[in-house]
Amino acid sequence: MTDATTGPDHLTGPTPDNALRDADRAEARGGGSGGPGDPVLAADGTPLKQSLNRALRAQKLRALALIAPLLLFILVTFIAPIVDMLFRSVENEIVVETLPRTVAALQDWDYASGEAPDEPAYRAMAFDLMIAAERREHTRVGSRLNYETTGISSLFRKSGRGVDDVGEVYTDQFVELNEAWEEPATWVTLMASEDWQESHSEWVAAGEAAEAADEDFDDLPPRFEVADRIAEILPETAGIYQAFADTIRTEDEESPAEEEPWNVVYQALYDDLSGQLGSAAETYAGPGADLLREAATAVPDFETMTVTDQMIEVDEDWAEPEVWGTIKAFDGPYTSGYFLSSVDLQKTPDGVERQPEGERIYILLFERTLFLSLTIMACCVALGYPVAYLLSNLPMRTSNLLMILVLLPFWTSLLVRTSAWKVLLQQQGVINDVLVWLGIISDGGRLVMINNQFGTIVAMTHILLPFMILPLYSVMKTIPPSYVRAAKSLGATNWTAFWRVYFPQSVPGIGAGCILVFILSIGYYITPELVGGTTGTFISNRIAYHISNSLNWGLAAALGTILLAVVLILYWLYDKIVGIDNVSLG
């Protein structure tokens, strides 16, 4: 490379150097392109740029085709899982999907009031819970909320069983009033639209025909449709009956014409008839009008019991504002809860708070992970640098042998290597035995070298050492010995020559090695798991725990996301300070 501003060499002449400089100067003047705004044309008159692009397109497409399989593979196995993980760390749709009525009913409730919400919230919860219990979804949402407030899981499990009874008090009274209320057919007549009744009859007929012909009949009953006329005067009943019909259709593959409605349906019917719209039932003229008018008249005299009381009867925890506050705090489709948990905060109904003293572990784990990774990285530099130096300066034959020794760990199973360290380091292990035998330590004073941070550092340094040595070696290999010789001939001592001349040129290798080792170690799992004990485990072990044991994938995803972010930030910092151009992997 030459520079346009440098003068020609002492004697001018058509040397390649001078020719290069001339070319540079021409380029600087914008020569060769005829000046800006005046595109050069190719032989056929099209702009040169366009022609060039056309010529390169085939080449680019070919290149793309070559990398396409890998690209696809990466997309499917790497990018997609990462995006999914990032998404899971904020995703929280389960609450609003399972308890939609409750979420809506709690909109206007304020936890700060210190009181449990009003009747509508309990009613909504009873309905949601009934549907969720039938669909066996209530335990999932219970587990989800249990991450935030302990006890909710069992509350939901218990209430899932008990919610059957909510509204029973009205069921009994309606049936007592008229036994027709017990009949599924009564309900269908009252609630169903004509279209549905028609297609339902067809379904029944088809079923009977199939039975007569001794054939299997697996068709689901038609999806239930509430008649508009009844939805107008009994909105709540219509809603819950629709949910009832849908649930038994999908869960039990039954028709509502054969199933007695849930008790909450009677609860809703009572609520509708005793409410403001109750009087509308008087003017209702559709099917079952007599029955409805009779009920509407009798309702004011019913024995009453609020849903609130019924729910509290199921489980007295429902009286706690805490439970409702948790539900309200996590009612959005997205939540910051997992991330807050990841940094030892929690989202409570009162707002963001620190976790209780004994439960703050993640910050500690993150700090420990960073600290251990940095220590391992430093150990790798300290141990790897001399080896790499030797490797790059020894004669070929010797350095090849040494290289094999360096690579040996690569060819051994990770598990075997880690287990070997267990054998070596444990209290009854080889090293302790030798030390005791030599009399350096007493039998009682055996060193604890495993199941702590020391064990993790030793084993991981050993495992990650090649990742430091190889980039270092590849960089050192390119540093000609003449640099150090030149430095010495200029009067530098061995140390100065090394420190001022050799070392700065090996920095790219150190950088590459450090990035490799650090990023690998920050997410390491197996080794800390096996030799780390309780004090030597990494954040990755906690992530694995949440993935496979506690099944709190959201938290695992949030922890993983933070880890990823930390790595990216450090990478960015490294780029700012050292410069990624200075990293050479070979």
Place this chain on the structure above:
Amino acid sequence: MASTDSSTAFVEFDRVQKSYDGETLVVKDLNLSIGKGEFLTMLGPSGSGKTTCLMMLAGFETATHGEIRLDGKEINNIPPHKRGIGMVFQNYALFPHMTVAENLSFPLEVRKLGKSEREQKIKRALDMVQMGSFGGRRPTQLSGGQQQRIALARALVFEPELVLMDEPLGALDKQLRETLQFEITRVAHDLGITVVYVTHDQTEALTMSDRVAVFDDGRIQQLAAPDTLYEQPQNSFVAQFIGENNTLRGKVAKLSGDHCVVRLDETGEEIDALPVNVTREGDETLVSIRPERVEFNPELGPDAHTLTAEVLEFIYMGDVFRTRLKVAGRDDFIVKTRNRADQTRFAPGQKIQIGWLPQDCRALDP
């Protein structure tokens, strides 16, 4: 011409031997004295031991046997950084992570010079190689020639009395090489420093040096000033290595003082020659004659021998003509003539007589 007297020698190799593997000697019994201010070139084919000698002098290799003295003091066991010898490498060896000025500052910093003194010396050294405005550049931003100038400045900036150059121009193109050859000799002469210069390029050796040591097979084959080396090679290796050369094989037929007659093996023809490495009649010999010393249709003395030659090829080269002849059974005999107006241009197939002055034709070792 510098003195070769060992009492005034600045650099001295005394019976120096070097072996890397303990089996073969790379340098065999080297004795060499270099005077102060002398420009000495070590010339030789690769593997001849010249670079090894340079490295021993610089201190990067230790002599297996013998003494190396610098200014009268033995330096065998002095580490390179204490020898105070400047060195220029073939690949420039400019520190890529430092600017040009920092590169030049390096030898001064390790010598703990003050800042102002350093700056002054750097400026002077850069000006000396006409690179005064390049202090802030990185070596990678410079062309090869510029880099080598900087390398030269760096080797000189701490004012060593001895500078070693290991094929410094090997990586440059011809034009630049000639420019720098001139410049290096100028600087060396201006500063009065002693230079030991290693090259395998004979033109470089002849044009730059006060004396040239021709290396082959671990020994100095001849140590002499360029003109002596060219005109009076001591043996057939030197004769063939330096410049273009015609050789003919034969036996000494007659030997008398500084004149001998050689009978050629191929044809039995006789020619006149100057005995150099022959001692008695009947010795096998290789006679050597430079292409430009051959005369066509010579008018020599009455006793002089001439040879009959057939023109095989006539090559027009601008300033000179090369005529390839078949002489005494060999068809690679070259004659060079200047492009003068009256110079005959021969046609292939033509038969001519050639001859030479006896002192231009040297009877060397076989």
